[in-house]
Every structure is written in structure tokens, then in C-alpha cells.
Amino acid sequence: xxxxxxxxxxxxxxxFASLGLLFSRxxxxxxxxxxxxxxxxxxxxxxxxxxxxxxVKLVTGWMVCATLGITQSSLKDxxxxxxxxxxxxxxxxxxxxxxxxxxxxxxxxYVEALIPGIDRSVILGGLVSIGVGIVQxxxxxxxxxxxxxxxxxxxxxxxxxxxxxxSVLLTGLLAIVxxxxxxxxxxxxxxxxxxxxxxxxx
Amino acid sequence: MxxxxxxxxxxxxxxxxxxxxxxxxxxxxxxxxxxLGLALLAWWLPIDEPFAIGxxxxxxxxxxxxxxxxxxxxPAHRSVLAMLYGLAAMWFFGSATLGxxxxxxxxxxxxxxxxxxxxxxxxxxxxxxxLGIAVLLSVPMLLPFTQRPxxxxxxxxxxxxxxxxxxxxxxxxxxxxxxxxxxxELTVRATAIFVLGFAFLLSIFPLYTWIPMxxxxxxxxxxxxxxxxxxxxxxxxxxxxxDQYAFLRLSENLPALMRFAGLVMVVTAGVYASFExxxxxxxxxxxxxxxxxxxLTLSLGAPxxxxxxxLQILPRGLGVxxxxxxxxxxxxxxxxxxxxxxxxxxRAWPWVTLGIGFANLSLAGLPLLAGFxxxxxxxxxxAVNRSLGDALWLAIGLLGLISGAVRTLGSLVLPGESxxxxxxxxxxxxxxxxxxxxxxxxxxxFPQLSLFIFNDLSALFERLGQGML
Numbered sequence: 169x170x171x172x173x174x175x176x177x178x179x180x181x182x183x184f185a186s187l188g189l190l191f192s193r194x195x196x197x198x199x200x201x202x203x204x205x206x207x208x209x210x211x212x213x214x215x216x217x218x219x220x221x222x223x224v225k226l227v228t229g230w231m232v233c234a235t236l237g238i239t240q241s242s243l244k245d246x247x248x249x250x251x252x253x254x255x256x257x258x259x260x261x262x263x264x265x266x267x268x269x270x271x272x273x274x275x276x277x278y279v280e281a282l283i284p285g286i287d288r289s290v291i292l293g294g295l296v297s298i299g300v301g302i303v304q305x306x307x308x309x310x311x312x313x314x315x316x317x318x319x320x321x322x323x324x325x326x327x328x329x330x331x332x333x334x335s336v337l338l339t340g341l342l343a344i345v346x347x348x349x350x351x352x353x354x355x356x357x358x359x360x361x362x363x364x365x366x367x368x369x370x
Numbered sequence: 371m372x373x374x375x376x377x378x379x380x381x382x383x384x385x386x387x388x389x390x391x392x393x394x395x396x397x398x399x400x401x402x403x404x405x406l407g408l409a410l411l412a413w414w415l416p417i418d419e420p421f422a423i424g425x426x427x428x429x430x431x432x433x434x435x436x437x438x439x440x441x442x443x444x445p446a447h448r449s450v451l452a453m454l455y456g457l458a459a460m461w462f463f464g465s466a467t468l469g470x471x472x473x474x475x476x477x478x479x480x481x482x483x484x485x486x487x488x489x490x491x492x493x494x495x496x497x498x499x500x501l502g503i504a505v506l507l508s509v510p511m512l513l514p515f516t517q518r519p520x521x522x523x524x525x526x527x528x529x530x531x532x533x534x535x536x537x538x539x540x541x542x543x544x545x546x547x548x549x550x551x552x553x554x555e556l557t558v559r560a561t562a563i564f565v566l567g568f569a570f571l572l573s574i575f576p577l578y579t580w581i582p583m584x585x586x587x588x589x590x591x592x593x594x595x596x597x598x599x600x601x602x603x604x605x606x607x608x609x610x611x612x613d614q615y616a617f618l619r620l621s622e623n624l625p626a627l628m629r630f631a632g633l634v635m636v637v638t639a640g641v642y643a644s645f646e647x648x649x650x651x652x653x654x655x656x657x658x659x660x661x662x663x664x665x666l667t668l669s670l671g672a673p674x675x676x677x678x679x680x681l682q683i684l685p686r687g688l689g690v691x692x693x694x695x696x697x698x699x700x701x702x703x704x705x706x707x708x709x710x711x712x713x714x715x716x717r718a719w720p721w722v723t724l725g726i727g728f729a730n731l732s733l734a735g736l737p738l739l740a741g742f743x744x745x746x747x748x749x750x751x752x753a754v755n756r757s758l759g760d761a762l763w764l765a766i767g768l769l770g771l772i773s774g775a776v777r778t779l780g781s782l783v784l785p786g787e788s789x790x791x792x793x794x795x796x797x798x799x800x801x802x803x804x805x806x807x808x809x810x811x812x813x814x815x816f817p818q819l820s821l822f823i824f825n826d827l828s829a830l831f832e833r834l835g836q837g838m839l
């Protein structure tokens with residue numbers, strides 16, 4: 169009983185962090201939630217991988233958060249005007265979350281059949297992270313949020329993929345991809361302070 | 371010594387080292403010569419066969435083991451390697467006159483290495499991660515540090531990042547299908563995931579929106595480099611997938627899907643091109659149509675498909691290089707690349723105008739140019755082996771591309787601020803464009819040259835030739 173509950177705890181962490189990332193607007197809170205999400209991902213991955221190898225996910229994830237945090241803190245905290253063009257209301261976001269939950273619940277049996285031996289807690293954690301990441305990608309033009317969304321999609325995928333693949337090379341390569349995403353995001357955010365090509369030429 | 375060490379590890383390392391070369395002049399020289407050297411080595415050096423230099427007996431191993439996984443370059447890869455590094459040398463040399471060498475050469479060399487890694491890695495599914503790393507590495511190339519990222523560049527990164535989960539997962543499922551080939555449901559799901567991954571990877575309709583956007587937002591030269599390299603390497607990687615897995619090769623639905631997607635891409639690109647009012651976006655539609663041609667060619671089945679793809683590789687690479695180079699020169703002279711702004715510029719930049727015109731018309735399949743033989747054969751094959759309707763749709767797409775070329779040329783040569791003609795290009799620029807035009811004409815007159823260079827491509831995809839596809 170307790171062991172079953174314990175296996176659902178990391179899923180709860182991932183769910184809380186993913187949904188929090190969709191609703192929060194302050195960048196500090198977003199990065200803290202992402203760091204928490206990586207903790208949940210690490211826990212879920214550690215159910216199938218050796219502790220040492222699984223900890224790569226956590227270390228990489230926290231390095232990603234640090235990179236984005238350092239960059240964001242060095243920039244002026246100006247509001248993103250373009251962001252206001254997208255639906256902002258909490259009700260809308262609740263509706264999107266409900267959609268994600270419906271899709272995830274519908275997909276769970278298929279994923280269970282596709283990946284033999286996978287735990288339902290892992291499926292739920294992975295799919296919710298992917299789903300919320302994709303929803304956020306669709307409703308934002310903020311560069312930090314786009315980066316966070318891509319990282320969430322990757323984190324969700326890595327959670328599921330860890331069940332079927334334990335290659336050291338792939339773990340390393342995926343860590344490079346995650347760090348690369350964070351560095352690209354940092355590059356974008358810094359460059360965003362500059363004018364567009366049209367503005368520069370005027 | 372092993373081949374992957376030479377054509378994967380070395381270029382990636384060189385790319386990093388090039389960042390330390392401060393003088394642009396030297397960077398161009400070293401970068402161009404390195405790429406040229408790697409191309410010549412690929413052409414000359416046998417893989418997995420002993421050879422002698424004087425009294426010294428040597429052998430270049432085709433395989434390199436890294437953490438339990440293999441990178442394998444076969445002897446049949448040599449022509450592809452020579453083409454990739456040879457054309458890259460041209461891109462690197464061209465970047466000098468545009469002042470883009472610092473952005474193109476170091477990152478371009480590393481991306482080339484990663485693309486070869488993508489073709490060489492076994493199992494196949496790891497290739498998606500190399501592509502992802504290459505895409506992330508290309509961000510500083512597309513976007514100078516002083517320019518706000520536009521939607522095109524952001525979409526490019528998003529779409530290519532989403533490729534990684536799809537292809538890794540599809541690769542894992544394919545391994546399962548190989549173990550239990552009778553599982554139809556698993557085969558359908560795996561194929562669907564694979565197709566989605568490839569739709570993002572090859573920017574198949576409607577996922578190609580980022581291409582014209584990125585060309586409008588960034589330098590056509592840097593985007594052009596990526597639009598030459600990524601789809602080309604991806605196409606070969608996709609053919610490898612088809613070659614590897616019999617159920618994909620023998621699928622009845624996949625060729626029909628590829629043909630439909632290919633036709634939609636060619637027709638939409640042609641229609642958009644005929645109405646487009648921005649010269650760089652127009653190049654984007656040309657490249658989108660090229661991907662459509664590739665899909666159509668692959669849908670024909672082998673060996674005709676592989677034969678036709680061999681014919682397309684060089685004209686495509688040359689065309690994109692000349693087009694992007696000419697546009698980048700024009701971009702320095704005009705505030706933007708809208709056709710209305712460019713009116714009359716052709717009178718001051720005649721060689722640039724010729725470069726844009728020849729590249730565009732070659733891509734559209736104008737007779738006597740490099741793109742004509744593959745387009746003609748594709749039209750013929752579609753009409754004879756598939757349906758006349760498909761061939762007609764293809765012809766409509768080609769007409770759209772030609773009308774785009776005519777409109778661009780019309781805007782460039784109409785009298786603008788001054789009605790007189792003069793030459794504003796630098797000598798190096800004239801030489802590069804002139805050489806490119808002659809090569810386009812040469813390949814149009816002697817298309818068998820492409821077949822001679824890529825005659826080993828069918829050996830690389832020998833099983834593709836056995837299936838009905």
C-alpha cells in the first residue's frame with residue numbers, strides 16, 4: 169500500500185510542477201517549478217535506471233534551470249507585449265488542462281500496451297508533462313515560456329523513454345540536447361533585447 | 371585510423387577550433403581548404419580497403435565504436451561525403467565576401483560533422499539526437515546576437531526539437547517490429563509515429579511555414595546553408611530508414627502518402643511562389659518544392675527513384691548555393707528584399723540578377739539547366755507509371771515556380787532610380803556566380819556527370835532497389 173503510494177509521489181510532483189508552469193507568470197516561480205519537475209522526472213526514471221545514470225537527468229535539469237535563471241536575472245524585466253495577444257485567462261488555461269487530462273487518460277491504455285512493463289505512474293507523469301508543454305507552446309510567444317515548454321516536452325518524453333532504453337551514449341546526447349535548448353533559449357532572450365531586422369534598418 | 375574519426379570527429383573538433391581564429395581572412399582560407407581537403411580525401415581514400423602510400427600500408431576502418439554504439443561509414447558513402455564537404459567549401463568561400471565567415475564557417479563545419487554522424491550512427495534511431503544538436507548549434511548562425519529572434523527561427527527550433535521524441539520512439543518500435551513482424555497494429559502505430567517525425571524533419575506540408583519566415587528574418591545565406599544541408603542529409607537518412615526496414619519498403623500506403631505529400635508541396639510552393647512579393651521567401655518556396663520533388667521521386671519506387679535522386683543532389687546543392695549567395699549580396703545593397711524595393715537593382719547588379727534567375731529557373735526545370743533532366747524524368751515517370759493527373763499537378767507547380775522567377779527578374783531589370791546599366795559586384799562575387807552558372811549549364815548539358823559522381827548511391831541503398839515501394 170505504502171509502496172504503491174510512494175510510486176505515485178513523483179508523478180504527483182511532476183503533475184504539480186507541470187500545471188504550475190502553465191499557470192504561473194513570474195519567471196522565478198517558473199524556473200523553481202521546472203527544477204521541481206526535474207526532481208520528479210529523476211525519481212520516475214530512477215524506478216527503471218541505476219541511481220547514478222538517473223541522476224544525470226536531475227543534474228542536467230538543474231543546470232538548465234541555472235542557465236535560464238542567470239540569463240533572465242541579467243535582463244531588464246520588461247513585459248512581453250506580444251504575449252498579450254494570446255488567451256491569458258485562468259479559465260482558459262483550466263480548460264486546456266482539462267483537455268490535456270482527457271487526452272492523457274485516453275492515451276494511457278495505448279501507451280501501456282505499446283511499452284510492456286511500464287508503470288501507470290510513469291505514463292501519467294510523462295504524458296502530462298508532454299501535453300502541458302505542447303499546450304503552452306501553442307499559446308505563447310514569450311521566449312522563456314517557449315524554451316520551458318520544449319524542455320517540458322523533452323522531460324516528459326525522457327521519462328517514458330527511460331523505460332525502454334538505458335544507453336549511456338543516448339543519456340549523454342539527450343543531456344546535450346537539454347543543455348543546448350537552455351543555451352538557445354538564453355541566446356534568444358538576450359537577443360530579444362535587440363531590434364528586429366526591419367527596426368534596425370529603419 | 372577510422373573513417374568516422376576523419377569525417378565526423380575531426381570536423382566537429384575543427385569547428386570548435388575555428389572559433390579561436392580571429393582573423394576572418396585566415397578563417398576563410400583554413401575553413402575552405404579544410405572542407406575541400408575532406409572532400410578530396412572522401413573521393414580518393416578507400417574505406418575498409420588496404421592501400422599503400424609508398425612503402426607504408428594503410429587501412430581506413432569504416433567503423434568507430436563509442437560507448438557500445440557504432441558509427442559506420444561504408445565505401446558507398448564516399449561520394450555523399452565528397453559532395454557534402456565539397457559544396458560546403460563553396461559555401462565557406464562565399465561567406466568571405468558577405469562578411470558572414472565568422473557565423474558560417476565554425477558552426478557550419480561542426481554541423482557538417484554532426485550530419486555525417488547522423489548518417490553513420492548505428493542503430494539508426496540515435497540519428498535524431500545528432501540532428502537535434504545540429505539544429506541547436508545553428509541558432510547563433512541564423513541569428514546574430516544583436517537581432518531579435520523572429521517567428522521563423524523559433525518555429526525552426528520547435529519543429530526540429532519535436533523530431534527527436536518521434537524518431538527515437540519510432541526507432542525503438544521498429545526494433546520491436548523486426549522481432550515480431552506479424553504485429554499489424556504495432557506496425558501501423560510505429561509507421562504513423564515515424565511519418566509524423568519525418569513530417570517535422572523534412573518540413574512537409576503544412577509544417578514548412580518556418581522556411582519563408584526564416585528567410586525573411588535572417589540572412590538568406592545562413593538560412594540557405596541550413597536549407598541545403600539539413601534536408602539533403604535528412605533525405606539520405608530517410609532513405610536509409612526505408613532501406614533498413616522491409617515493412618516500410620514494402621508498404622503499399624507509404625508511397626501513396628509520399629506522392630500525395632510531394633504533390634501538395636510542389637503545387638502549394640508553386641502557387642505561393644507565383645504570388646510572392648519577397649525574393650528571399652520565394653527562394654524558400656523553391657526549396658519547399660525541392661522537398662516535394664524528393665518525396666515524389668522516392669514514391670516512384672526503386673531503382674528509378676534512387677537513380678533520379680542521384681540526378682537531383684548536385685543541381686539542388688548548386689542551385690541553392692548560387693541563389694542564396696546572390697540574394698545575400700543583394701541584401702547588402704537594398705533595405706529589404708521585397709520585389710517592389712528591388713525594382714531596377716538588376717541594372718546595378720547584373721551578375722547577381724543572373725545568379726538568382728539561373729538558380730530559380732534551374733530549380734523550376736527550365737531546359738538546358740541542371741534541374742531540367744531530373745524534372746523531365748520525374749514528369750515522364752509520373753505520367754507513365756502513375757497517372758497523367760499527377761504529372762499535370764507537378765507541371766502546375768513547376769509553372770508557378772517559373773512565374774515566380776519571371777516576376778523576380780522582371781522587377782530586377784525594370785528601370786528603377788537610374789535607367790543605366792553598370793556592374794557593382796566585386797570580382798570574387800562575379801567569379802563565384804559565373805562559375806556556379808556555368809556549372810548549372812554544364813550539368814544541364816551533361817547530366818550523366820551527376821550519375822558518374824553518385825554511381826555508388828544505389829549500393830548504399832541496395833535493398834531499396836529490391837522492394838516494390
